Every structure is written in C-alpha cells, then in structure tokens.
Amino acid sequence: MSKIPVYFMPGLAASSSIFERIKLDEAVFEMCLLEWEIPQSKESLSDYALRITKNIKHENPVLIGVSFGGILVQEMAKHIQVRKIIIISSVRSNTEFPRRMKIGKTTKAYKLIPMKLILNIENLAKYSFGEKINKRIKLYEKFLAMRDLHYLQWAVENVILWDRDQRDEKVIHIHGDKDDVFPIKYIKSCIIVKGGTHVMILNKYKWLNENLPSIILED
Template sequence: MITTPVDTTTPLVLLSGLAADARVFTPQKIAFPQLHCPAWLPPHRQESIDEYAKRIADTLEEGPCIVGGASFGGIVALHLAEHVDAQAVILIGSIKSPSQLPLYARCARPLRSLVPFIPIRFLQLLARPIATRAIKRHGPFAYGLACQFRDSNPVVFRWSLSRLLDWSSTPAVSCPVFHLHGDRDWTLPLRYTDPDKIVAGGGHVLSLTHPDEVNAYINEILHKNLSK
C-alpha cells in the first residue's frame, strides 16, 4: 500500500541514477503528485558535476523545493542544492561525499581515461534479451533495469561514469541532508556510508524494490519541512 503524502505543495525534484530514467521513481510519482523527475541533459564536453547541476537548476521553477536522487542522481542533487532554494536533500541509495565511494570505484579512478572506449551500444544490445515480455512476467525488476539501460544515452552514461570516477569535492550544502540506504546494497555498500535510516533487505534500487519504505521516508521529510 502506497503511503498518502502529508504535503502536496512543496515541489519535489528527484534525479534518477546512472543509466536510469524517471521510470525508477514510478511508485513515487503515484504517491507524490508534485514530484518532478528531470530528464538527463546532454552533457557538455568535460562539464563538471557542478556546472551540469547549474544547467538543471536553470530548467526548474524558482522557489523553495526539496531535491534528491538515487545513486549518481543523489550526488548530482547535492550539487543542485547549491543552485536552488533547497529546503532539504534526500539521498536514496546514494552517498554524501567522495570519501564514501566504495573501494572498487576509488581503485578504478586511474582507468577513467578508458571510459570513452566502453562499448555502450554493444552492451545495450546484450541487454535486449532481458528486456522481453517473457522476462517481464517472471522477473519484472530485471526487465525494468534492462529497459532503462537499453534506452539510456551512451553520451550521458559515459559522462556520468567519468564524473563519478573523478568526483573529488563535497558540495557545501546549507540545508539538511537525509539519507536512506539498503543493507544489501552491493553497488554502494552500506559499510562505506552513514545513512540516517537503513532498509532491511534493501538493495541498490530501493525506489522500486521497497517503495513503501521510500515513500514513508519522503513523507517524513515533507512533514519535517512543513512543520518548520
């Protein structure tokens, strides 16, 4: 059962993760009518996360809002909070600073120059067998992720991966940051983070696998924001 929001007036902006789109927030879009999930903009060559976040901010309506995101989208949301009137930042299966990147990501930093050579189109072709109706019936979660990766923009994917590997500065966010994380997140393992709330049995894509917990957490933050 999806929780009814306590506040439907405060704009809520959530950014999807690497190789994902607004479909990852489908349960939240049902529960929160004020939710806006901006599409990933085509990045400029060598554009920093902060410069990119500023361009996203220019596409949003002015005024107080709550921003957030899943995974890489949460990282961008931290930078976005510096360019909008953010009342709070919500991180869903994400991290607050470069120091919380897992060991494998930090070890891969010297290989960032190889990112342009990743055969994204070929990998998307490999994902097609998973994005079929048969898989949808028996494994809807895998089907959804495969569809998002299949439809993702290779240019955006490469830029996002490069920025993740060279992310080095923690944004100076002036509003509260709320962090929800799954204890079975193998992409951004819990042991490297310090979330405010942990979802038992939750993996990396909490918004789809544990929508009730995510919606309740967003409700809690909306309530805190409303009662200021």
C-alpha cells in the same frame, strides 16, 4: 497552504519512470520529475548541475536523487536555494565510495568499461538464461532511458571523479543494507532500509511512501 514542491532525479541513465510507484499526498506535496539530458562536450558536473536547475520552476524545492542522481542534486544545491536534499542509494562524499571505485579513479580503469555492451540490452538478453534474468532485462529496458554513448562515458567518469571529500550533514541519506553498488559498510550515518538493494526505489516503494512525507516535513 501552498504545496511543497518535491523534485525527483533518477539514477545513472534511468528515466523518471523509476518513481512511478512513489506516491505522496497531493494535498501537501507537488511531485515534479527531472530527466537526464545529453551533456555538452567537456561539460563539468557543476555546469551540468546548473543547467538541470533551469528545469526547476519552484522556489525552495525539496530535491530527491537516486544513486548518481543523488550526487547530482547535491551539486544542484550549490546553485539554488533548497528546502531539503534527500539522497537514496547514493553517497554524500567520495570517502563513501567502495574500494573498487577508488582504485578505478587511480588507475583510470573506468575508461575500459565497454559502454556499447551496456547500451545494447537486447544483445545481453540473447546471452542470458533463465526467467529471472530475462525479467530483469525487461525491467532495465523500461527504466534505462539514456542510451547515449557520450552520456554514459561522461556519467561514469563524473561519478568516479566526484571531488566532494566532505559529507554535508544536512543532506538526508536513505540507504539499503543490501546495496551492492555502494555497500553499507562504507556509508557513514544514514537511515537504513532493511533488505534494501541499490534498486530499492523500485521494490521498497512501500517503505518510501510511508516514510518520505515525515522525512520531508521534519525540521
């Protein structure tokens, strides 16, 4: 029996190391990790998605995306045949965006976000106090791979301006009830993970390891 190829796409600016605790049975699944690439000048999300599909070496794969990676895998599926799409801590259409993101689109407020601040985690550390915050910053340093200004501006704009306004019911959506980026009250029909936050790929990995195999194999 040939293995089922499962491709994982991390969240905005994150590296594929966010999946280091995700373990699938190697006899059944082949785990493949995707990474963000620098977008070309004025590249559309659809063209970018097509470019990332060039890194997929198997036919009919399962695509799993986290946060903005969840949006991206849905766009990738327009260009290739896929067995299944699973999104984690993400949305299936722009109707599930929280109000602040919808306002950001109308007012173009997203253009005012100081990206340089986001990039400079070390500076942030200097101004943060307490063990917990510094631990969190160390975590971000490890997992934030893409610190390119052009990428960040492109990514934030392409999340806010995502034009899909109809949910694809075939997309399987796993979401935490404590997600502060995409609050559960705006999400329509999903598999709910109790206590799951926006970064539950890191701290609810046991739930994912237990449940992902049957979710992938389900017809």
